[in-house]
Amino acid sequence: MRTHTRTGTRRGRSSGSSATPHSPPCWTTGPPSPRSCTVGGQDIGTWLHAQRTGWEQLGDGQRERLAELDVEPLPATEKQAPVKEATARKGVTAAFERGVAALAQYKTREGHLKVPRAHTEHVVVDDQEHAVKLGVFLSNSKSRRGKLTADALQQLTDLGLEWT
Structure with a gap:
């Protein structure tokens, strides 16, 4: 011993x-x-x-x-496991909406959606400026495509996102 x-x-x-x-x-x-x-x-x-x-x-x-x-x-x-509060989903949705707004802003400015992974986009949502790690958001959205809602998929497709 x-x-x-x-x-x-x-x-x-x-x-x-x-x-x-x-x-x-x-x-x-x-x-x-x-x-x-x-x-x-x-x-x-x-x-x-x-x-x-x-x-x-x-x-x-x-x-x-x-x-x-x-x-x-x-x-x-x-x-x-601790019970998750109902507000947890709201935060995820808000983060997704900021990501979509940042992606739309980037596409308008750059003309494409080939975002470098390390790129951070500053976007104003509800009169507040947010720094969105856009490259990470895009990478995560693509890798988690199967878990996204139909509405979320449609928003990204409407922006012209290619899934490959």
Whole structure:
């Protein structure tokens, strides 16, 4: 069995952990959260959370080693995904509309839709200026074509977007 120091390191290596010899390791002081604990530059909090939520997918030996460290699977109530609010879709639609407006502005100015991936277009929507990463928007729209609504596809097609 490997032995661990109070800071969570092995073989006497320094970890840069915030734990002191008189305090418990950071993974035992509360529920793990992203960036809650780093050892040797590795985010242990995120790793530990992944082990606890994916307990069923771990092998028997992995579960045994984690159990030796007093790590247990998360209760089913903590595994459930948070409920998304109704406003989340509105933000996606607004971002898409800004992207379409930026694409139309670019086409009017340049005469084509061959947008470099790194190009950012500044567009005014609802009296506010927005910086739209137009090359990224176009690339994502093409790669996610199957997930776009019929209306979204029509808007892009009306601008003359070629899907290949």
